[in-house]
Amino acid sequence: MSQKLKLKNKFIPVNTPKIFSQEKKLVIQALSTGWISSEGPFVKKFEENFSKFNKRRYGVAVSSGTAALEIVIKSLNLKKGDEVIIPTFTIISSVMCLIKQGLKPVLVDSDIKNWNMSIEETIKKINKKTKAIIITHIYGFPVDMQKIIKIANKKKIIIIEDAAEMIGQKYKKRICGSFGSVSTFSFYANKHITTGEGGMIVTNDKKIYEKCKSLRNLCFGTKGNRFNHNDIGWNYRFTNIQAAIGLGQLKNINWIVKRKKEIGRRYIKKLINNKNIIIQKNKNSYSENIFWVFGILLKKNYKFKRDFITRKLLMHNIQTRNFFYPMHKQTILLKKGIFKKNNKFPNAEYLAKSGFYLPSGLALTNEEIDFICDKVNKIIC
Numbered sequence: 001m002s003q004k005l006k007l008k009n010k011f012i013p014v015n016t017p018k019i020f021s022q023e024k025k026l027v028i029q030a031l032s033t034g035w036i037s038s039e040g041p042f043v044k045k046f047e048e049n050f051s052k053f054n055k056r057r058y059g060v061a062v063s064s065g066t067a068a069l070e071i072v073i074k075s076l077n078l079k080k081g082d083e084v085i086i087p088t089f090t091i092i093s094s095v096m097c098l099i100k101q102g103l104k105p106v107l108v109d110s111d112i113k114n115w116n117m118s119i120e121e122t123i124k125k126i127n128k129k130t131k132a133i134i135i136t137h138i139y140g141f142p143v144d145m146q147k148i149i150k151i152a153n154k155k156k157i158i159i160i161e162d163a164a165e166m167i168g169q170k171y172k173k174r175i176c177g178s179f180g181s182v183s184t185f186s187f188y189a190n191k192h193i194t195t196g197e198g199g200m201i202v203t204n205d206k207k208i209y210e211k212c213k214s215l216r217n218l219c220f221g222t223k224g225n226r227f228n229h230n231d232i233g234w235n236y237r238f239t240n241i242q243a244a245i246g247l248g249q250l251k252n253i254n255w256i257v258k259r260k261k262e263i264g265r266r267y268i269k270k271l272i273n274n275k276n277i278i279i280q281k282n283k284n285s286y287s288e289n290i291f292w293v294f295g296i297l298l299k300k301n302y303k304f305k306r307d308f309i310t311r312k313l314l315m316h317n318i319q320t321r322n323f324f325y326p327m328h329k330q331t332i333l334l335k336k337g338i339f340k341k342n343n344k345f346p347n348a349e350y351l352a353k354s355g356f357y358l359p360s361g362l363a364l365t366n367e368e369i370d371f372i373c374d375k376v377n378k379i380i381c
């Protein structure tokens with residue numbers, strides 16, 4: 001069968017992770033030694049290696065990126081009603097962790113140049129009640145950190161970096177995840193490093209580190225009686241089997257970032273001449289894209305709607321994923337009165353309405369990228 005015909009009949013999922021031989025060896029080791037729970041030695045090793053990679057002193061491995069955010073927010077001991085600024089164009093985890101602690105999420109619109117939160121709007125929204133900002137890097141390109149860090153430091157506002165989509169990325173040669181007082185990561189199957197499910201908190205602050213460790217593990221008692229608990233926490237533990245996968249993946253991070261860049265650049269090369277779409281940039285003055293995903297935005301005056309296009313791609317066995325649905329439009333959050341109906345964030349609304357991403361996983365081949373681009377250019381014309 002010709003390569004073209006083979007691809008025509010093959011379903012291309014939006015993500016397929018790449019598992020290396022190292023992970024398999026370490027998982028077998030974990031299984032054969034009987035260390036399968038969170039007590040196993042790989043967990044500590046992975047925390048050490050991952051925090052070192054991110055130039056942070058401490059790491060706390062947890063069950064997901066969402067769990068990481070929940071634990072971090074609780075660890076900061078903010079007061080009910082304190083305000084925390086977040087982008088509206090993000091995953092709902094950023095709102096859930098705040099409202100569960102009685103904090104007020106304050107939303108900002110996206111910067112249409114790079115789809116990240118607008119720094120200008122973030123600065124405008126800072127007031128006396130602002131106690132923290134969750135800086136979320138979106139889809140592979142970091143937020144422009146310099147100005148916001150300077151202002152936050154001056155006003156004693158805590159920066160939490162949500163670097164879930166940003167493992168191995170750098171802002172001005174400094175690793176993302178090393179800017180926040182505390183930073184969070186996700187190891188879900190579509191992240192640069194995966195452990196199936198999982199997440200990590202990194203920090204240089206010993207107090208935050210100790211509190212996060214305790215919150216991860218039911219806040220077991222430390223004053224004599226283990227079962228007389230210190231606070232209200234969670235079981236958000238990370239297993240030795242997950243850590244085995246993570247250790248193997250981390251060894252390959254340089255290759256992973258390199259391959260993700262190649263995937264992004266190949267998409268750009270093949271799609272750059274399509275006048276009906278806006279695609280992600282390869283680099284700007286402060287960073288080079290590591291393409292967590294490869295996003296496409298239909299131009300505002302384009303004749304067809306996004307869902308029509310993604311249905312057509314699916315008919316060619318190409319799976320896509322719509323962009324985030326912004327927080328200010330979430331039915332559940334409006335129903336609960338967290339946000340008001342008349343809030344307008346035009347850039348985030350445009351991204352949500354007209355954006356989607358193409359298959360971007362590490363197992364994607366160059367032939368598949370070429371096939372996908374050929375279909376995209378034929379359908380979006």
Ligand SMILES: Cc1ncc(COP(=O)(O)O)c(C=O)c1O
Binds near residue numbers: 187
């Ligand atoms: C920016 C961001 N933060 C947090 C999360 C949550 O991570 P998890 O799926 O591991 O809970 C995600 C998930 O994709 C994400 O993209």
